[in-house]
Amino acid sequence: MENKEKTSVLETENRNISTDLFVLTDSQSGEMEKIATKSLNFWQDAWRRLRQNKMAMLGMWLIIILIIIAVLAPSSLMAFKNSDGSPFRYDAAPELLDEDGNEINKADIAFLPPRIPYVEKLGIFNGVVTLERGSWDIFIGDLPKTDEFKDLKKPQNRKKLVETLGIAYHPFEVNVRAITKKDGEKYVTLWVLKDKKEVELPLKEMISQYSRYQPDTFELVKSVVDDKGVEMLTIHANEYAIKNVNNLYFWFGTDRLALDIWTRLWVGVRISLLIALVSMVIDFLLGIIYGTVAGFYGGTAVDNVMMRFVEIWGSIPALVLMIIMISIEKKISIFLTGLFPKLDYQGIRFIILIFTMSLSGWIGVARIVRAQILKLRDQEFILASRTLGASKARLMAKHLFPNIIGQLTVMATFSVPGAIFYEAFLTFIGLGLPIPMSSLGVLVHEGYKAIQSRPTMLLIPAFVMSILMLSINLLANGLRDALDPRMR
Amino acid sequence: MLRYVIERVLLIVVTMFVVITLNFFLLQLIDGSPFDNGKITPVQVEMMKRKYGLDAPPMEQYLRYLKGVVQGDFGTSFKLQNKEVKDLIADKLPNTVKIGSMALIFGVIVGILLGALAAIYRNSFWDHFVTVLAVVGVSIPSFVMAAFLQYYFVVKLGWFPFLFQEPDVDKGITVWMSVHSMLLPAFSLSFYVISATMRYMRSELVEVLNSDYILLARAKGLNKSQVIMRHALRNALIPVITIIGPMAISLLTGSLVIEQFFGVPGLSKLLLNAVYQNDYFLILGVNSFYSFLYVVIVLIVDLLYGVIDPRIRLKGGN
Numbered sequence: 048m049e050n051k052e053k054t055s056v057l058e059t060e061n062r063n064i065s066t067d068l069f070v071l072t073d074s075q076s077g078e079m080e081k082i083a084t085k086s087l088n089f090w091q092d093a094w095r096r097l098r099q100n101k102m103a104m105l106g107m108w109l110i111i112i113l114i115i116i117a118v119l120a121p122s123s124l125m126a127f128k129n130s131d132g133s134p135f136r137y138d139a140a141p142e143l144l145d146e147d148g149n150e151i152n153k154a155d156i157a158f159l160p161p162r163i164p165y166v167e168k169l170g171i172f173n174g175v176v177t178l179e180r181g182s183w184d185i186f187i188g189d190l191p192k193t194d195e196f197k198d199l200k201k202p203q204n205r206k207k208l209v210e211t212l213g214i215a216y217h218p219f220e221v222n223v224r225a226i227t228k229k230d231g232e233k234y235v236t237l238w239v240l241k242d243k244k245e246v247e248l249p250l251k252e253m254i255s256q257y258s259r260y261q262p263d264t265f266e267l268v269k270s271v272v273d274d275k276g277v278e279m280l281t282i283h284a285n286e287y288a289i290k291n292v293n294n295l296y297f298w299f300g301t302d303r304l305a306l307d308i309w310t311r312l313w314v315g316v317r318i319s320l321l322i323a324l325v326s327m328v329i330d331f332l333l334g335i336i337y338g339t340v341a342g343f344y345g346g347t348a349v350d351n352v353m354m355r356f357v358e359i360w361g362s363i364p365a366l367v368l369m370i371i372m373i374s375i376e377k378k379i380s381i382f383l384t385g386l387f388p389k390l391d392y393q394g395i396r397f398i399i400l401i402f403t404m405s406l407s408g409w410i411g412v413a414r415i416v417r418a419q420i421l422k423l424r425d426q427e428f429i430l431a432s433r434t435l436g437a438s439k440a441r442l443m444a445k446h447l448f449p450n451i452i453g454q455l456t457v458m459a460t461f462s463v464p465g466a467i468f469y470e471a472f473l474t475f476i477g478l479g480l481p482i483p484m485s486s487l488g489v490l491v492h493e494g495y496k497a498i499q500s501r502p503t504m505l506l507i508p509a510f511v512m513s514i515l516m517l518s519i520n521l522l523a524n525g526l527r528d529a530l531d532p533r534m535r
Numbered sequence: 536m537l538r539y540v541i542e543r544v545l546l547i548v549v550t551m552f553v554v555i556t557l558n559f560f561l562l563q564l565i566d567g568s569p570f571d572n573g574k575i576t577p578v579q580v581e582m583m584k585r586k587y588g589l590d591a592p593p594m595e596q597y598l599r600y601l602k603g604v605v606q607g608d609f610g611t612s613f614k615l616q617n618k619e620v621k622d623l624i625a626d627k628l629p630n631t632v633k634i635g636s637m638a639l640i641f642g643v644i645v646g647i648l649l650g651a652l653a654a655i656y657r658n659s660f661w662d663h664f665v666t667v668l669a670v671v672g673v674s675i676p677s678f679v680m681a682a683f684l685q686y687y688f689v690v691k692l693g694w695f696p697f698l699f700q701e702p703d704v705d706k707g708i709t710v711w712m713s714v715h716s717m718l719l720p721a722f723s724l725s726f727y728v729i730s731a732t733m734r735y736m737r738s739e740l741v742e743v744l745n746s747d748y749i750l751l752a753r754a755k756g757l758n759k760s761q762v763i764m765r766h767a768l769r770n771a772l773i774p775v776i777t778i779i780g781p782m783a784i785s786l787l788t789g790s791l792v793i794e795q796f797f798g799v800p801g802l803s804k805l806l807l808n809a810v811y812q813n814d815y816f817l818i819l820g821v822n823s824f825y826s827f828l829y830v831v832i833v834l835i836v837d838l839l840y841g842v843i844d845p846r847i848r849l850k851g852g853n
Contacts, residue, residue, distance in 0.1 A: 505682055
């Protein structure tokens with residue numbers, strides 16, 4: 048009763064509003080369905096998300112920069128040039144002329160430390176190495192191997208040796224206290240053991256003509272006398288001055304064969320990346336084919352056999368397969384030479400290296416591809432497409448493959464640093480590329496052998512290798528976040 | 536459960552059979568015999584071959600070897616004073632295990648701690664630090680790390696001995712000195728373990744902390760540290776256990792170079808020397824042993840996983 052009364056009151060009030068106060072608008076149903084932003088396909092969407100990931104972008108730019116340097120540095124555009132104008136080669140010593148136009152001896156440019164113009168003023172990359180040498184090495188040096196000098200080397204002939212070489216004291220008779228510089232000339236303060244007194248005399252009067260350490264080529268850091276009375280001097284020696292090649296700059300130094308490490312490093316980056324890419328392609332081709340076939344026959348006997356094989360093969364550690372390959376490497380290279388007579392030794396080692404790396408690499412890919420295909424196969428959109436009469440090839444290409452390509456891209460990116468690591472690892476245990484070839488693994492291995500005297504030979508390639516692997520890992524992380532559908 | 540274990544053990548047997556067969560026949564291709572030495576005459580080589588049973592056709596050798604393996608006889612080394620392969624392995628294994636387990640335990644503990652810190656204080660400085668460290672850690676190969684460490688801490692600072700030292704009373708090398716010399720190799724191996732564990736731990740713990748039962752525990756009035764200790768950490772640790780197996784294997788790979796670097800008389804050094812010297816049965820034995828270690832570790836991890844996490848206990852289990 049009460050309700051009805053209320054309604055009637057409302058009705059009476061509303062009666063005063065006339066209908067012409069209302070206007071019909073246009074229909075907006077079309078507007079509501081419209082998508083305001085541009086539609087993006089899978090890759091555009093992934094790219095948009097990748098761009099927001101700062102670390103991934105950092106990684107990407109680092110990779111691009113490294114690749115640009117690796118492409119330009121050893122080519123004629125940016126490289127250091129031999130005297131005839133051709134760029135330095137990674138597998139041959141530079142041919143250079145000194146100021147007088149004579150060819151510089153290879154021994155004079157071998158095993159030089161890094162030296163970079165302008166940077167050298169900061170005290171790094173200045174061609175200086177820290178050495179520990181006995182006082183004999185510094186003051187007398189390598190005497191000619193003649194009978195006369197052999198005789199002079201004997202302890203009883205110390206006085207005669209000093210006279211012959213024209214130096215003030217025999218190094219074993221004095222201890223070095225300090226080397227100072229006055230008016231552009233160097234003076235050495237010596238403690239004479241016999242007289243128990245200190246003397247100061249010009250440094251050049253203490254250094255024989257046979258010493259490679261002439262007064263202007265080194266600074267004394269410290270001198271230590273051990274309890275047996277043997278004196279060890281720590282010096283900063285400028286190798287470029289010692290070898291009299293002061294006008295040259297080898298940015299990252301040279302190795303024992305006088306090969307320029309700057310050139311070798313960037314060629315090495317190229318080759319390491321090439322190895323990584325080739326082995327990645329092989330792994331993925333094999334893995335995709337195997338996984339697709341197994342997935343296609345999923346649940347049948349074929350699949351069963353194929354997956355058992357993968358299971359067993361995957362249970363063999365990659366290390367064991369590599370060890371087998373190293374052991375029988377010679378037979379394989381003989382076999383390969385028979386197969387490809389045109390290939391040289393380097394090419395054969397390259398093939399063996401890649402083959403070894405691919406032995407176990409494809410397993411993971413095959414597993415993922417099979418699992419994804421099995422998962423996708425029973426989904427409704429596949430059923431729908433099949434109902435519409437799509438062929439197997441079309442299903443494969445248009446429906447299954449696009450759905451796993453994201454994951455595969457991520458896996459492929461992650462496999463590159465892995466391959467770079469394995470290349471270096473195999474080089475260390477003796478299956479790497481042969482010496483005049485260059486790769487990051489070869490360089491790191493070479494550097495390790497010289498770690499005591501030229502630490503930069505190890506530190507520089509190891510640093511570049513780590514940066515390269517780091518930036519690829521960063522990019523791969525970003526790609527995973529951007530491409531993996533589970534992350535959405 | 537029992538059926539599953541039997542199935543897995545059977546698979547291990549098959550795998551080991553394949554490994555031994557593959558190794559046996561591929562290693563027949565080794566270039567040159569272990570008796571390559573200018574000093575011995577062809578007649579002597581023949582005698583040696585007969586002594587080691589290498590004059591029989593490969594198939595006969597193979598069957599004899601298999602029979603030996605079943606009886607626990609892995610042949611003898613050609614080069615190392617005719618020692619039995621299994622004795623050599625037993626002799627060298629402790630050094631590898633010592634350094635490997637040191638790296639693994641240290642790496643896993645540090646990794647779990649850092650990963651947990653990063654997950655609990657998400658988006659803090661710690662988190663970013665840990666994330667960057669994790670990528671750096673997996674990007675620097677263990678031998679590069681070892682080279683850096685050796686250069687700075689041994690050559691430059693002299694804090695550690697250059698080479699590994701076995702405890703030896705006669706030479707005055709105490710156990711402590713031996714442990715001291717193991718620190719650098721162990722640390723260079725553990726760097727990868729730390730970063731892998733850290734990354735895994737962080738992502739697992741973040742996921743667990745975001746789940747409903749944690750919210751419920753919080754809602755019931757447990758304080759944050761109680762929730763993390765009692766509920767979150769336990770659940771996050773389960774998946775972390777799965778990566779310990781593969782990591783132990785990657786340590787074996789890494790130890791191959793590390794043992795060369797630090798002169799550790801371990802299994803990897805034994806193996807590499809065997810490779811360089813064509814020591815056929817030794818390569819075969821160590822390779823088989825590695826494979827065995829690998830499959831067993833994987834099996835243990837899988838079983839452990841089922842024991843710890845009741846959710847994935849297999850069908851037919853109790």
